[in-house]
Amino acid sequence: MQLLIIDPDQGIQEYYRNTLESQFQGISVEFVSKITEAEDKLHSTDYDLLITESELDRPFFPFLDGLVRLGTPVIVVSRDDSERLAVESIRLGAIDFISKKNLKLGIFTNILARALLDGERWKKIREFGTGMPPYPEVRKHTEKILESIKKEKEEKTRQEAAQKLVGGLKNLKEGHAYNILFLYATIKFSDATSSQMDDWQLQQVLTRWKRILGRIPESYGGQVWIEKKDSLVAAFDAEEALSALLASMEMNSRIFLLSGELPIDRAGLSIALSAGQTVYTSDMGSLVSEALNFSAHLAYREGSQNGIFIPGELHERLNGRGRKYFFREDAAFEGRTIYRFERTA
Numbered sequence: 001m002q003l004l005i006i007d008p009d010q011g012i013q014e015y016y017r018n019t020l021e022s023q024f025q026g027i028s029v030e031f032v033s034k035i036t037e038a039e040d041k042l043h044s045t046d047y048d049l050l051i052t053e054s055e056l057d058r059p060f061f062p063f064l065d066g067l068v069r070l071g072t073p074v075i076v077v078s079r080d081d082s083e084r085l086a087v088e089s090i091r092l093g094a095i096d097f098i099s100k101k102n103l104k105l106g107i108f109t110n111i112l113a114r115a116l117l118d119g120e121r122w123k124k125i126r127e128f129g130t131g132m133p134p135y136p137e138v139r140k141h142t143e144k145i146l147e148s149i150k151k152e153k154e155e156k157t158r159q160e161a162a163q164k165l166v167g168g169l170k171n172l173k174e175g176h177a178y179n180i181l182f183l184y185a186t187i188k189f190s191d192a193t194s195s196q197m198d199d200w201q202l203q204q205v206l207t208r209w210k211r212i213l214g215r216i217p218e219s220y221g222g223q224v225w226i227e228k229k230d231s232l233v234a235a236f237d238a239e240e241a242l243s244a245l246l247a248s249m250e251m252n253s254r255i256f257l258l259s260g261e262l263p264i265d266r267a268g269l270s271i272a273l274s275a276g277q278t279v280y281t282s283d284m285g286s287l288v289s290e291a292l293n294f295s296a297h298l299a300y301r302e303g304s305q306n307g308i309f310i311p312g313e314l315h316e317r318l319n320g321r322g323r324k325y326f327f328r329e330d331a332a333f334e335g336r337t338i339y340r341f342e343r344t345a
Contacts (some may be wrong), residue, residue, distance in 0.1 A: 001027045001116070004041055006052040007077070008033040011313025013102070014337040020217075023109045034065055047072055049115055054078040054085060061092060061146055068093030068126070073119045075111065077103070084149050088142075093129075097123050172280045179238035181275035183217055184295035185251060186231040188268040188305050206230055209258055213251050213269075220247040226284050231299070233292070238275040241317050248273065248308045249341070268306030272298035273314055298333060308341035315339045 001024065003015055013031050013062040018026050020047060030045075032038045035058045041047075050072050054060045067074045073095040078085065081099035089097050095115050098108065115122075172178060194202065210232050214224045217234035221245040226233035236244040248271045255269040276291030298309050315326060315337075 001049075002045065002047045003027060003029050003049045003051065004038065004045070004047045004324065005029060005031050006033075006035070006050070006056065007031070007040045008053065008056065009079075009313075010156065010312070010316050012100070014312050014332065015335050018332050018335050019109065019322075020112070024112070024232070037059070040217045041068075044069065048119070049112065050074045051077055052088070054080055061088070064089060064092055064094065065134045070165045071123055071126070073115045073122055075115055080153065082149065082152060084145070084152070088146060088149065091142075093126060094109045095119075108189070115277045174281060175279065177277050177279050179275065180278040180289065180291065181236040181238045181244050181273060182289070182292050183222065183234040183236065183239060183244050183248060183271060183273055184231065184292075184299040185213060185234070185248075185269055186299045187255065188270055190267075203229075209255070209267075212258065213254060216246045216251050216254065222247060231294075241273075241275070241314055242322070244273055245308075245310075245318070245322065252306075252308060252341070270299045270304040270306060271308045272296070272304075273308070273313065274298065292335075298338070301333065310341075312338050312339065313335035 002041055003020065005013075007013075010031075010033065016031075017029055020029055030041065032041060035056055038052075050067055052064070052067065052074060054064075054076055055078065056063065064074065064076070070313060074093070076089045076094045076096070076097045077087075077100060078098045081101060086097040086099075095118070096111050098111055124319075187209060189202070197205070206229065210227060214227075214232055217236070220236075221240055222234040222236040222244060224232055225235045234244075234247070235245075251271060252269055255267055259265075259267040272295040274291040274295040276289060276294075278287060278289035278291060281287060294311070298311075299302070310326065313336075315323060318326070326341055329338045332338065
């Protein structure tokens with residue numbers, strides 16, 4: 001079974017691969033990011049199923065029309081969840097549509113399985129439909145509808161641009177969504193260290209260390225949004241990944257020095273970075289963000305005693321010099337590839 005995925009978002013490739021290979025035996029998955037690359041693959045290979053993003057390097061609907069005419073079932077998986085985009089994709093011949101924000105609802109593999117099982121019947125329906133060309137007036141109305149989708153997208157892009165983090169994180173509005181990078185830092189003591197201090201002593205150390213560590217993200221343009229007993233969470237503009245990474249490295253070095261002040265085993269600092277859309281609220285305990293949740297899970301996971309951990313999509317954004325300090329972990333975490341920073345001499 002051969003499947004081609006057309007999507008410029010390289011960060012989602014590991015999710016696709018891990019999900020598909022764990023659920024479908026004998027599946028072969030190939031990825032391309034550009035339409036020309038897809039066309040080259042389609043000329044040389046017969047695929048059982050095609051998955052395509054709608055936001056590509058050329059107009060989407062003419063490309064989708066060409067895919068559908070090949071006779072291979074096509075599923076549109078798009079970061080744009082416009083109702084009209086979904087309807088017009090299906091009308092043009094896609095066998096299904098799903099928004100990327102709904103990928104983890106648990107139905108993605110069911111949609112793929114149904115498309116594969118229903119492929120032959122779908123082809124016959126398409127053959128029947130193409131044998132009855134639409135009236136010229138239908139084409140005219142369709143063109144106007146597709147043009148409206150284009151204008152809707154342009155307006156959405158304009159609004160998103162207007163909503164970018166002007167002046168860093170100082171002008172966020174209640175209830176608005178922003179692309180935020182979270183730095184989740186958790187101080188971890190060994191069992192031996194914890195047994196040498198009572199709760200009061202432990203809390204005094206944690207409070208002092210968090211105060212010192214919290215100044216570091218702020219010096220790189222971030223803000224500390226949340227403090228917990230053994231953790232702090234800083235927020236950065238998602239475009240400032242390098243600043244967040246430099247802050248993480250300085251925090252990693254500082255905890256090494258701080259723990260050397262005490263007659264105990266050196267403490268660990270598990271730092272996890274993750275970026276994504278976040279609905280802002282001044283009540284930080286009510287933040288709605290998958291990125292925040294993922295960074296917390298990654299920082300607290302078993303075995304993450306010390307280090308800086310980033311998902312594959314952040315690793316891709318680093319330059320060659322930055323990447324050389326990170327090493328890919330063998331096992332994925334929550335369906336995503338993880339890279340770990342290791343201190344070098």
